Amino acid sequence: MWQSFDLTGTALDDATQQILDIDSWMRTFAFESLVQNYDVYSYGMEHNVTFYIRPSDGRIMAFPFDMDHSMQPPGWPGSTSAGLRGGANLAKIIDLPHNLRIFYGHFDNFLDTSYNPTYMTSWINYFQSLTGENYSGNLSFLTARYNHALTLLPSGVPFASSSPSPPVPWPWCPFSTLLLPDHTRRDLRHRVRLGSAGRRD
Numbered sequence: 001m002w003q004s005f006d007l008t009g010t011a012l013d014d015a016t017q018q019i020l021d022i023d024s025w026m027r028t029f030a031f032e033s034l035v036q037n038y039d040v041y042s043y044g045m046e047h048n049v050t051f052y053i054r055p056s057d058g059r060i061m062a063f064p065f066d067m068d069h070s071m072q073p074p075g076w077p078g079s080t081s082a083g084l085r086g087g088a089n090l091a092k093i094i095d096l097p098h099n100l101r102i103f104y105g106h107f108d109n110f111l112d113t114s115y116n117p118t119y120m121t122s123w124i125n126y127f128q129s130l131t132g133e134n135y136s137g138n139l140s141f142l143t144a145r146y147n148h149a150l151t152l153l154p155s156g157v158p159f160a161s162s163s164p165s166p167p168v169p170w171p172w173c174p175f176s177t178l179l180l181p182d183h184t185r186r187d188l189r190h191r192v193r194l195g196s197a198g199r200r201d
Contacts, residue, residue: 005089021059028062030106034115039069042086071141080144084152117143
């Protein structure tokens, strides 16, 4: 795996598409970015990461690991105003155009569903009532990080396809394959329905 991470450009793209579950990697590190876990690979402590080789296809997944440096108060390394991705050799994989679209799509999903103050306030209050602890600092961090992340996500672009125009209204496209360019809207992955299998990509 690390040999493939040393590659660049098309060679890097081809190699990592073969061995990684790209979708799970993009989701894991979108999450790590939002909570600003600084004790993890690509953010500061490069040794902290867990890999799982999925038996069904041999693809490698990355799991969150060692979360105790997440959502820390001012003065800790993590910052609510940090960028959306970390560094190391993972950055160039995230920056591959179709990977970046998936990465942004996971940010959209987290911010819309769970990583936002509207959703989390009730949970913060609930766990404060159970433990007697004060988690208002965590909520303040989440709110600031949420607001900043929204400013970093790129604006959507109009839908585009390099396949022939479907003879029936979208999304009920009769083609078995629809070619999506790398600049296609980051949220489209949640809406595409192709053929009878209903496949999404």
